[in-house]
Amino acid sequence: MNRLLITILFSFIIAAAANAQKKENSSKQPEATVYYEVVLEDFENTTYDNSNISYRVVKKNQEGHLSIRDQFPAPVSKSKKYLGVKIFGRQGDYFTITFPKKLIIENNCSSISIWIYGKGFTGELSAFIEDANGDAHRIHFGKLNFLGWRKLSVKLPKSIVQEDEYLNQKRTIKLTKLIYQPGNTKRLRPKWQYFYIDDISARVRKKYSDRQSDDW
Secondary structure, eight states, X not given: OHHHHHHHHHHHHXXXXXXXXXXXXXXXXXXXXXXXXXXXXXXXXXXXXXXXXXXXXXXXXXXXXXXEEOSSOOSSTTOOOEEEEEEEEOTTOEEEEEEEEEEEEOSEXXXXXXXXXXXXXXXXXXXXEEOTTSOEEEEEEEEOOSEEXXXXXXXXXXXXXXXXXXXXXXXXXXXXXXXXXXXXXXGGOOEEEEEEEEEEEEEEEOOOOOOSOOOO
């Protein structure tokens, strides 16, 4: 009889502990709900033209062109327009795409994503970010040697300063430009290369707030 009571009591204690742990875990907000995605540029209402592309002159005959397109956008919700990029260049060239508007990230950002339609060229895409201190950082999305739409993402390093230093002194980071560097081309001769850009987004969370006022 005593053994039966001890067994029942022991089972009750284990069940109670498991239930308490379950409640504790359910009260914690998982990372997936803390972070959310915000679109920085969807190309739906922004005008781009050739003034938004430039290149470093290594040899003659470089060309760069931009155009908003509206056929076969990326497979993202409500996307109707996207940016077409075509360049005439060779390995060693350096093409810069600037944004007509500032792409500002106000909350803490863990990664940047961009939809790219690749055409099999071996060029490499990267971007520059200006951190909260005004310092520039380059992040690399990688080579565009694939065919079709693909979402490319880069996790931001801790060296990119984002947090606010003092109470009520909000600071932001900015995505300032994209860089395309053509890959290997036969005999280093320039040739036309194409790719397409759709939604640029950031994975963010709200910054930790300092509720303790120093005004006393």
